[in-house]
Amino acid sequence: MKKNQLFHFCLFLFIFQPFGHSQEFSKQVSDFIAIQDSMVVFRNATVIDGTGGPIKYNQDIIIHNNKITAIGNTGKIVLPKNTKTIDASGKTLIPGLIMLHEHLFYAKPFDNNYKGTHMTNTFPQLYLAGGVTTLRTAGSLEANADLNVKNLIDRGRSLGPTIDVSTPHIEREGFIPQLQSLYGDENIENWMNYWFDKGITSVKVYNNITKEDLSTIIKVSHARNIRVTGHLCSITYREAAELGIDNLEHSFMASTDFVSDKPEDKCVFGEPSLNGLDENDPNLLDLMNFLIEKNVTLTYTPTVFEPFTNREVIPGGGKAALAPYLLEQMQAIYDQSINTKRDSLRLLSFKKEMKRVLKYHSLGGKITVGTDPTGSGKTIAGYSNQRLIELLIETGLDIEEAIKLATLNGAQYLQIEKETGTIEVGKEADLILIDGDLSKDVTAIRKMELIFKNGIGFDSKKIFASVNGKVGLY
Structure with missing residues (x-):
């Protein structure tokens, strides 16, 4: 195989590799991933779940792969061992x-x-x-x-x-x-x-x-x-x-x-x-x-x-x-x-x-x-x-x-409300972790820390910083 043909064959394999939840990401994406664990637990969060219902305080939420698998009052649900745990005390979770x-x-x-x-x-x-x-x-x-x-x-x-x-x-x-x-x-x-x-x-x-x-x-x-x-x-x-x-x-x-x-x-x-x-x-x-x-x-x-x-x-x-x-x-x-x-x-x-x-x-x-x-x-x-x-x-x-x-x-x-749009058991883990109590101060919306999309946690501040001075050019 000629050198040029080999290059294009390798490029084909790279681009068209199959992806699931164990999806591999390009460096452009992976540089901004903060959390990619298969099991993640949020402890003691304030939750505004997207349904329009009352705010829930002191909540634990479990994510397994890309799904929300459990939600409950802190200390009331069994948390899996050896998992990535995020202390959400003083912080708010809302849907993406x-x-x-x-x-x-x-x-x-x-x-x-x-x-x-x-x-x-x-x-x-x-x-x-x-x-x-x-x-x-x-x-x-x-x-x-x-x-x-x-x-x-x-x-x-x-x-x-x-x-x-x-x-x-x-x-x-x-x-x-x-x-x-x-x-x-x-x-x-x-x-x-x-x-x-x-x-x-x-x-x-x-x-x-x-x-x-x-x-x-x-x-x-x-x-x-x-x-x-x-x-x-x-x-x-x-x-x-x-x-x-x-x-x-x-x-x-x-x-x-x-x-x-x-x-x-x-x-x-x-x-x-x-x-x-x-x-x-x-x-x-x-x-x-x-x-x-x-x-x-x-x-x-x-x-x-x-x-x-x-x-x-x-x-x-x-x-x-x-x-x-x-x-x-x-x-x-x-x-x-x-x-x-x-x-x-x-x-x-x-x-x-x-x-x-x-x-x-x-x-x-x-x-x-x-x-x-x-x-x-x-x-x-x-x-x-x-x-x-x-x-x-x-x-x-x-x-x-x-x-x-x-x-x-x-x-x-x-027409995707069965998969996303609220924080509910069984739905995709599309979530935002905010540093502050959004129920008391709406300007806390500007303090996003982690953006979970389909169970993968991205670093909000790092992404923002990476494009400073570039809008209008790229």
Whole structure:
């Protein structure tokens, strides 16, 4: 065998070796593994289990391989001998976060135009460091790259969460050059089946789409048991719900239902019409009840809408992650934005949306969460996911319900709730160990120590530190 042939044969064996729970990891992954024992015991933890139920104190939890096998009051269950024991006194365990509006690209605004740059290396690592064990991309700029990243992570070659990959953003006449995906009389069914056959598992429709398009997209997707979400504009929420859409992005922030004389199938700016609505407005309540009746889930994304004034330059404290020239750019945007009329209007819109989301939740509406790292470029993977938990408390939820929205609700939407999303016996060991009592101080969410994904414990701080100064480059 020639030298070149031997190299490629060895590479084939390396990449395509079988993996189980005894999965072997590349050095890129193994460098960040803190715990890989087959049996792990957490002692004396505070547990917020993701069900929305009461917080449990002084709990012991046993993990065997990748499963949670026992949970009970400290000293009340038999602990196996010769196991890896973690003293969780003064610490909190929550399920791994399941976020439904994430991206693998970073927003780079330039001269009032928008460019997304794929963060193949940094964003998957940052998501895991920030406690995200499962995510949905909710629209892909580079769908093939997203699929490849997912597959590399699944095979233990790259570091990151489990990924539910969405189609490219489906629209016809967008203002972002990277997003336009449908042209003329292109066959939508053929286009979608192409992506489904490659492994895409979610569909994302965008601003400029017709009701006829959406009807076809939903029909084709549901025939393959794939759900459809949308950041809409040309189509109202009521119209989309009537057509059978599963999910609407940005809760009510993208709704154009209350724009007077809205042209059919045309995108218009809807935010001013929302700012005039009280959360108890009869027309808004009617829409909410209609969405609930149609079983439509809303994905709430407060981090991307967070105002600048009296808040962080990078939500969640992620300034260290940005490449220096981008941090300088973001600081300039921040300095120009604070204490302006525009930012005060942004705060008004932000607070009103919090009330609308709380109302929808109180009526029994289904809500999932995500961060949408786009916008001005201040929303950074991982850091923004931790910040999101803080914003759920600011919205008015208690910590038990906030964690449920960020874990179980996402699992239910993705139909994986039997495997993950809560801390329960029999489920996968997707867990976050936090240094502090999250029930007393929500900012402890920023003190993640260990992220367990499928029973493997990763060092959160080490991952964060490894990508400092690299976001925007890689």
